Amino acid sequence: MLLDVSKIEAFYGASQALFGVDLSVAEGEVVALMGRNGMGKTTTIRAICNLNPPRAGAVRLGGEDLKGRRPHHVAKLGIGLVPEGRRCFPNLTVYENLVAAARPGQWTLDRVNELFPRLKERQTQMARSLSGGEQQMLAIGRALMTNPRLLILDEATEGLAPVIRQDIWKAIRRLKADGLSILVVDKTLSELLPVADRGIILENGRSAWSGKPADLTMELQDRYLGV
Numbered sequence: 001m002l003l004d005v006s007k008i009e010a011f012y013g014a015s016q017a018l019f020g021v022d023l024s025v026a027e028g029e030v031v032a033l034m035g036r037n038g039m040g041k042t043t044t045i046r047a048i049c050n051l052n053p054p055r056a057g058a059v060r061l062g063g064e065d066l067k068g069r070r071p072h073h074v075a076k077l078g079i080g081l082v083p084e085g086r087r088c089f090p091n092l093t094v095y096e097n098l099v100a101a102a103r104p105g106q107w108t109l110d111r112v113n114e115l116f117p118r119l120k121e122r123q124t125q126m127a128r129s130l131s132g133g134e135q136q137m138l139a140i141g142r143a144l145m146t147n148p149r150l151l152i153l154d155e156a157t158e159g160l161a162p163v164i165r166q167d168i169w170k171a172i173r174r175l176k177a178d179g180l181s182i183l184v185v186d187k188t189l190s191e192l193l194p195v196a197d198r199g200i201i202l203e204n205g206r207s208a209w210s211g212k213p214a215d216l217t218m219e220l221q222d223r224y225l226g227v
């Protein structure tokens with residue numbers, strides 16, 4: 001397994017948010033992390049990246065235990081994070097945002113620009129002046145420029161217009177076809193499930209279900225994901 005998360009527990013102060021989350025991502029696999037609001041998806045992602053380090057359990061990347069690693073070191077080891085809210089440096093240009101993240105590998109400025117032609121047209125524009133969709137493309141581009149072994153997308157298309165959402169999914173499908181390993185959170189199941197090889201559902205800070213998208217029956221969707 002590329003990513004192996006085993007029985008992690010995480011807290012906000014004294015309040016426990018994760019009670020034993022298990023998940024894994026194999027080399028080249030796209031895994032959908034699902035669950036209703038507040039069930040622990042973002043907390044799990046933050047725990048994996050040691051932004052909110054787990055107090056119990058283990059996170060391994062390529063067999064290496066990430067315990068005690070600082071977030072920037074986790075990034076260096078190969079996790080590219082596209083956080084919720086698509087944070088970029090607002091006062092840097094698109095170009096500066098991309099090259100600031102660069103590490104050697106197959107992902108270069110040219111390849112990111114080819115994946116997202118809209119970014120190419122906006123190289124000299126400040127990130128803050130981009131639309132939400134363009135900022136998400138930039139956030140994904142930045143993560144790719146680090147040449148990650150695993151890409152994590154928290155709320156891949158939240159708040160974006162339908163046309164832009166399709167652009168993002170198209171890019172994700174291309175990354176998948178390229179063999180990149182991806183862990184992705186998104187609320188639109190009809191767009192998320194077709195791209196996923198496997199899904200994991202969290203309920204109240206625990207892994208409640210794991211399986212193939214085809215096995216996620218309406219009854220299961222209703223039980224774990226319905227409103």
Ligand code: ATP
Nearest residue numbers: 012015016017035036037038039040041042043044
């Ligand atoms: P959403 O889709 O709403 O983002 P989520 O599945 O990502 O939901 P988390 O944000 O991981 O869920 O939240 C898990 C639990 O941790 C919730 O009970 C939430 O209230 C709590 N929580 C999240 N962030 C904080 C925080 N900064 N301080 C205290 N509790 C928090």
